[in-house]
Amino acid sequence: MGEQHGTVLVVDDDETVRDVVRRYLERAGFDVVLAGDGDEALRQFVARPPALVVLDVMMPGKSGLDVCRELRRTSDVPIVMLTALGEEENRIAGLQLGADDYVTKPFSPRELALRVASVLRRARWTAPEPAQRELSDGDLRLDLAARKATLAGADLALTTREFDLLAFFLTHAGTAFSRTDLLAKVWGWDFGDQSTVTVHVRRLREKIEPDPAAPRRVATVWGVGYRYDPIERS
Structure with missing residues (x-):
């Protein structure tokens, strides 16, 4: 049963939370797999x-943010952060460091399990039809089956949510979406x-735009949200 869904590393300094x-x-x-602090998590x-990693933010010693930063240097493993209410x-x-999702404490363990399943489902998703296996715009290419993105031939290090967001934008180029739409x-x-959404758009711009402060692809639509403007227009 476990092998079917994969292994989840749960990192929290509270033994009761870890057990639940x-x-x-x-x-x-x-x-x-359980870890009670940041150093043990990395080991x-x-x-x-x-x-996937479930990672508490507030831990003594090496914090969850420190662990997230270190993991992102070498891995695009999906990360779900646990943050306390009010810790905006x-x-x-x-999210800026590359976490894919978060759950706010106090949380429902059932909700967390559903979030974990949702993130993993998206991370493992493959396009069902060959015609939809690749999306491209100029020198930007996404292989949906391999979940691989390249820009000018170089690999793009995208998190699960960044990849999903970019794929959605490319699939719906020219259409404006509100942040609420994108969340859904x-x-x-x-x-x-x-x-x-705002943070993920900012991170995406830093990876695909020559000048993130003056984006050419992911445009802000004032009063609405965002729109993807293709470099290559059909």
Whole structure:
């Protein structure tokens, strides 16, 4: 059962939280590896590379943000951050460092298990039809089946959510979407913090725009949200 869904590394300094999360994730069919601090998390990550990391922000010593930063130097593994209610700055900082999702404490373990499954489902998604296996715009190319992106022939290091967002933009080029629309269509959230979208758009621009301050591809539509403007127009 666990092998079917993959291994999740759960990092939290609270033993009770770790135990509750472990039981719910195992019940949902995941193998679970636990770590009580940042250093142990990095050791476990190397010893048994997981399919996804659940990472608490506030930990003594090496914080969750520190761990997220170190993981992103070498890995695009999906990361779900655990942040306390009211810790908006930490939540945004986690997204800026490349976290894919977050759950706010106090949280429902069932909700966390559903979020984990959702993120992994998107990370493993492949295009169902050959005609939709690749998206491109000029020197920007996305292989949907391999979940690989390149710009001018060079690999782009995109997180799961960044890849999904870019794929959505390319598929719906020329159409403006609000942040609420994007939360629903890319994240699958009926509610959520719209700054999640803002931060991911900013990170995406830093990776695909020659000048992120004057974007050519991902345009801001004032009063609405964002629109993808193709470099190559048909």
